[in-house]
Amino acid sequence: MSPPVQASTEFALRCENLHRYLGQGEGRVHVLRGVSFAARPGKVTAIVGPSGCGKSTTLYLLGLLDQPDDGSIWIRDRLMSNSSDLDRTAARCEHIGFVFQFHFLMQEFSALDNVMMPMRKLGRLSDAEMADRARALLKDVGLGDKTHRLTTQLSGGEQQRVAIARALANQPAIILADEPTGNLDVKNSAIIFDLLTRLAKENGQAVVLVTHNPDIAHRCDEIKPMRDGEFC
Amino acid sequence: MSTNLRIALRFLTARKRSMLMSLAGIIFGVGFFIVTQAQTSGFEQFFIKVILGTNGAIRIEDKIQATTFTLAAAGHDPDASKFEVETDRTGRKYIAGVEDPGLIIEALRRFRNVAGASTVLEGSVIADSSFKNDSAKVYGIKLEDHLAVSDLAEQVARGHGSLDDFRTTPQGLLVGKVLADRLLLSVGDSLILQAGTEQRRYRVSAIYVTGVSDIDKVRIYMHLGEARSLLKKATGASFIQVSLFDRDRAPQDAVQLEEILRHGAKSWQEREVSWLNAFKALQVSAALTVSTIILISGLGMFNTLAMLVIEKTKEIAILRSMGYSRRDISQIFLWLGAIVLGIGTVGGWILGFAVTYGVSKWPIHITGIFTAETFQVYWSINHYLIATLCAAVVVMTAAVIPARRAARLEPGDIIRGTSQ
Incomplete structure (x- = not known):
């Protein structure tokens, strides 16, 4: 079991003693065995470890996409682990940006539409303001001239850059990235990582990323090695 | 335009062929529903017009031989009148014909209808x-x-x-x-x-x-x-x-006339009950038959949406990760149903109107219970509304189940499954 994390407002995200079981009956596996963790604004934390050790499960629990069987999760000191589906959904919209390994863009939409999608749900900006912000974000990730392209007309690296812009769209406090460079070549991996960390640091966002790539992990502010459902 | 509707519109193109098939089904279903109802109602209305124009709305015949009755009338206004009648209805007997038609006609003139x-x-x-x-x-x-x-x-x-x-x-x-x-x-x-x-x-x-x-x-x-x-x-x-200003009040008027005039009175609805029932049965039968087209297109719609939910699980997970609620996801799929329903219904109205118009001009010599030179049609907004209601019930029911299924999907499970 990881040592408990002291409660503090300086953390964008923290969890304590997370337990998670997956599967049913005899196939039921204790995937997370008391994970505790905290992410600070402006810092990049890498969770590393072998396949099946519980890295992604931890990330999905932190991102409120899944619910722990035991333990607590706080987003900016608000306890979210026991909250309703609606509250967790609202918290995802406002505080969390996701970048997945396979970019997960909406294929029927343009790059601009994809970036605007979280903003449309949050509903804080007008249509024109959303479009302006989406264009600015796409420009930041180097896709200023491809805003109206369908995502199917972009390369893998470009699609992942759109995913990063989308994750940043609502200016969330936390960026969670699940192997964001997992399906990219070395050159594109470096570009994506640099982009993600630069923009997050500029905006004071806490970045938690899961990676198998030791080069990427060593460039993070903190590395959290994981084994058999626990931080080592 | 709401974001959910915007997403639904884009999803609509994801399964173009099956969506178009469902849409065509709804268009034909609604259209033919309107046409068959217009035709069956048209012939019914034509029959009623002929019957009324030939035999009148009410026929007063055969004097009732009552055992005991008292009658008290107040003035000439039927609405202000109060009648107390005691009759032996089970033993009612009739004397054939109207004994004093002049007197009866004089009394009839006092009825407003x-x-x-x-x-x-x-x-x-x-x-x-x-x-x-x-x-x-x-x-x-x-x-x-x-x-x-x-x-x-x-x-x-x-x-x-x-x-x-x-x-x-x-x-x-x-x-x-x-x-x-x-x-x-x-x-x-x-x-x-x-x-x-x-x-x-x-x-x-x-x-x-x-x-x-x-x-x-x-x-x-x-x-x-x-x-x-x-x-x-x-x-x-x-x-x-007897002819009436309001033909639909004939049954009530006949009852009143019978009691007041002490003569048997039959409304056109009573006289022609078997033909009117036959028309009604034909109308319902045609509606049921044509509704199967809508039902089949509804099943097609269900199948299409169910497949779409499977195809779009990744997109559902993305939307959920971005903060779209289960209700949003459900709405997107309900919007899909509603869009197809809307387009299908309007298309069906246009088809129904055009075919009804075309059929009404189609020369055909019909003889039998009545003679007509063209197909008889009856234009009624109710046919359009009932067709729309049928389509709405079928299509939205077909959309609700996939929509609920989509809303129940857990984003964590989908992403975990996709990533592995």
Whole structure:
């Protein structure tokens, strides 16, 4: 079991003693065995470890996409682990940006539409303001001239850059990235990582990323090695 | 435009072929529903028009022989009147015909809904032309009274000859088209009518066409005075034909008239109940048959949306990770159903309208219970509304199940499954 994390407002995200079981009956596996963790604004934390050790499960629990069987999760000191589906959904919209390994863009939409999608749900900006912000974000990730392209007309690296812009769209406090460079070549991996960390640091966002790539992990502010459902 | 609707519109193109098939099904289903209802209602309305124009809305016939009754009326206003009637309904007996038609017609004039009343003396005769003879029924009428309770003028206009000749010829007859054809009669021909031992010669003033073959093959109109003389009935009448301002109130009015006038009174709905029920059954049967098209397209829609949910699980997970709620996801799929329903319904309306219009102009010679030269259609907004309601129930039910399934998907499970 990881040592408990002291409660503090300086953390964008923290969890304590997370337990998670997956599967049913005899196939039921204790995937997370008391994970505790905290992410600070402006810092990049890498969770590393072998396949099946519980890295992604931890990330999905932190991102409120899944619910722990035991333990607590706080987003900016608000306890979210026991909250309703609606509250967790609202918290995802406002505080969390996701970048997945396979970019997960909406294929029927343009790059601009994809970036605007979280903003449309949050509903804080007008249509024109959303479009302006989406264009600015796409420009930041180097896709200023491809805003109206369908995502199917972009390369893998470009699609992942759109995913990063989308994750940043609502200016969330936390960026969670699940192997964001997992399906990219070395050159594109470096570009994506640099982009993600630069923009997050500029905006004071806490970045938690899961990676198998030791080069990427060593460039993070903190590395959290994981084994058999626990931080080592 | 709401974000969920925007997403739904984009998802719509994801399964173009199956969506188009479902859409076509709804268009045809709604369209044919409208067409069949317009046709069946059209023939029903045509039949009602013919029946009302020939036999009137109410027929007062046969005096009731009541055992005991008291009647108290207050003034001439039927609404202000209060009647207390004690009758032995189970043992009700009738005396054939109307004893004093003048008195009954006088009483009828006091009813607000009564537009006209005509005394009719009916009797069986043998009609003998120069070539053939046939059995027939004579209807002794006062022409002007009868014109007020029937479409006789219009029916003569559809046939041959003129009412003026009948009006000015005491021995003039108005003969049904089918009977005239059987007896090889033309306007101006003479015809011998035999009732019992009485035999008289008459002249065909005009040949009328009601369109109802049962009427056109037996009925001969003649002046009431001549009919009394031929049938040897100096007084009374067989029945009184009544027309109403509001035909739909005929059943209630008939009940009231029967109780007040102490004569049997039958509304057109009661007289023609078997035909009206047949039309209703045909209408329901046509609606059920055509609804299967909508039902099948609804099943197609369900299948398409269910497949779409499977195809779009990744997108559902993305949306959920971005903060879209289960309700948003459900709405997106319900919007898909609603869009297809909306386009399908409007398309169906247009198709239904166009085909109904085309069919109404289609020349077709129909003979039987009535005669018509074209398909009869009845334009009613209700046909469009009922078709829309059917389509809405089927399509939205088909959309609800996939929508709920989509909303239940757990984003963590999907992403975990995709990433592994």
